[in-house]
Amino acid sequence: MVSAPVITALTETVGTDKTTYIGGQKVYMSARVMKGSVAVAGATVSFVTLKPNGTKNTQTATSDSNGYARASYLTSKSSSMRGTYQLTANVANSGQTATAKTSYTVTR
Numbered sequence: 001m002v003s004a005p006v007i008t009a010l011t012e013t014v015g016t017d018k019t020t021y022i023g024g025q026k027v028y029m030s031a032r033v034m035k036g037s038v039a040v041a042g043a044t045v046s047f048v049t050l051k052p053n054g055t056k057n058t059q060t061a062t063s064d065s066n067g068y069a070r071a072s073y074l075t076s077k078s079s080s081m082r083g084t085y086q087l088t089a090n091v092a093n094s095g096q097t098a099t100a101k102t103s104y105t106v107t108r
Helices: none
Strands: 010-016 020-022 026-035 044-050 056-062 068-074 083-093 096-107
Touching: 010 083, 026 044, 026 083, 026 096, 044 068, 056 068
Parallel strands: 010 096, 020 096
Antiparallel strands: 010 026, 026 068, 044 056, 044 083, 083 096
16 A cells, blocks of 8 residues: 655744834834745745735745745835735745735834
């Protein structure tokens, strides 16, 4: 009898350095890409920020040897850009994909 190979799913987590920002501050985003308990290097991660006004900002980064991909985003000082931002990180590697989400708030 031949055993089928075990396929370990690609997983991802995403976060920011803070949960609340003042307009004009930089948001530091990071995602960690894993396959089981092993960090995945060289994976392409797209950070998609959905702003309160409905527009999107997309940045792409590549995961390092520890599985981390990092990017940053400068928030606007405009009062119309205050509110909750939705951050989605999408990763693709070796035919597998994963998505992780979080949010943060921009005030004054």
